[in-house]
Amino acid sequence: MGETRKLAGKYRLLNPLGAGSLHLAFDESEHRDVVVRELRVPTELRDSALQEARRASGLRHASIVRVLDVVIEDRVPWLVMEFVSGTSLEQAVRSRRPLPTPQAARVGVCLLAALTVAHEAGIVHGRVEPGNVLLTPTGRAVLTGFGFPSLSMLPSADLWSLAATLHFAVEGRPPGQVPAEGPDPLRSLIRAMLHPSGPPPMDVVRETLDLLAVDRPLDVIVATAGPLPVPEVAALGLSLLAQLEALADFHGGVQPGNVLIGPQGRARLIPLLRSGTLPAYTAPEAAPTMAADLWSLGATLFTAVEGAPPAPGAALARAGVLAPVLFRLLSGNPLERPTPDELRHDLEAVRPRA
Structure with a gap:
């Protein structure tokens, strides 16, 4: 050869x-x-x-x-x-289903930020479409296709294409001559952006998308703002533990991408939306048990406080008083991990006092 x-x-x-x-x-x-x-x-x-x-x-x-x-x-x-690892928006929607509104709004936030940077540099993309949008394993949307001739298009053309791409994300089809009806704010925004008279002001588009995507995935927060303080991580752990106990079943997808943080710091654990839990957040025994969910919770809290998922030999440089709790949660032996009651007691000793 x-x-x-x-x-x-x-x-x-x-x-x-x-x-x-x-x-x-x-x-x-x-x-x-x-x-x-x-x-x-x-x-x-x-x-x-x-x-x-x-x-x-x-x-x-x-x-x-x-x-x-x-x-x-x-x-x-x-x-x-x-090289960016991910699935195109086109493939994701065609092989699964249209995106939920918050996820589609987060895609819009990412793409609008990318286009804003490009337009400020005097560059029009010209090819914004579902096939040129990559959805990464962490939930981030990334725009590819830069570097091709834009054929003297105006920035407003990119905004129309962004709206058409978001339409595809939530409807599973291009807008055609009849954009999807619906009273929800995202579809209303999409219709306004597709109107022949031109899109609403950029600050209106940006603010609306931000409001529709206020619940941000924990992995995005850590990637953009850095690790969280120890007391906040303890409070996060208590909230996620309560949600796991209320589920009364194996969750199987406890990882930062499935933890949404609201504007007041409220944490919401959503069902596993992707094909599987990332290896860094999968318990060694890979069993459908509460102990396995608690291991994944420990790995998630590790990422929140350290800024990266646990790895063999990884040091706990920021965890402080939370370190012993994480060591127990991340034990390779399920029997050595704390029970939910023990974990609650340990986290309550660390969380912020009212």
């Missing part, structure tokens, strides 16, 4: 990603996975396409798939992009 093809002497092409010109590749200089795409444009648009791609490489945002490099191989331009 011959050696696989390399671009620019360092991007080794691996397997194709679906149909078309998209490939997984390995950056041998930076030792990382990347995605490369042949920039197929008419010859007369090639120079402007390269200029657009190089401008896009300057965009930096957590909800933007970065353009890392632009290379020319045998007079053919290629984009080298950040």
Whole structure:
């Protein structure tokens, strides 16, 4: 078997990603996975396409798939992009079902933030659509497809496409000539953004999406704002423990992405929405028991206070008085973990006093 093809002497092409010109590749200089795409444009648009791609490489945002490099191989331009693990919004909706309103609103918040950064840099995306939106395992939405010619589109075109993408997210179909009716605020906002007269003011769009997505996943909070203080983590643990006990059944999905935090700090444990619990939050015995849920709760609280999930040999640098509680919860032996009553007693000793 011959050696696989390399671009620019360092991007080794691996397997194709679906149909078309998209490939997984390995950056041998930076030792990382990347995605490369042949920039197929008419010859007369090639120079402007390269200029657009190089401008896009300057965009930096957590909800933007970065353009890392632009290379020319045998007079053919290629984009080298950040590899992001996730499922496209199009695939997620078609294979499962439309998104619940809060999740769709969170997708909208992420995409609007990405487009705001791009528009402030004078860049119009031009291809906002469900296939270019990746949903990551942590619940973050990321916009890919930057670096292609926008064909002189206006920023308002991106906002219309954002509304059409959100319509697909909640309805499972494009808006067509008749956007979905419904009294709920998200559908009302989508219809307003799709109106021929143009979208509402950006601050209205942003504020409405924020209000509809006020319950934020714990993993997003930790990723954006950093670890939580020990007393807050103890209070979080008490709330989640009460919800597990009220369930009176095995939950099986206790992990930061399934913990939504409201504006007043209220925590809500939602059912497992994805295909399974992430390995870092799955008890070693993988049994459908309360003890296994408590292990997952311990791993979730570990992430909340330390900023990263537990790993073999991971130190507890921030946990303080909560550290002994986490050690017991994360014991590999289910019999050594605290009972719900014991855990409640230990957490009440740490939580904030009224």
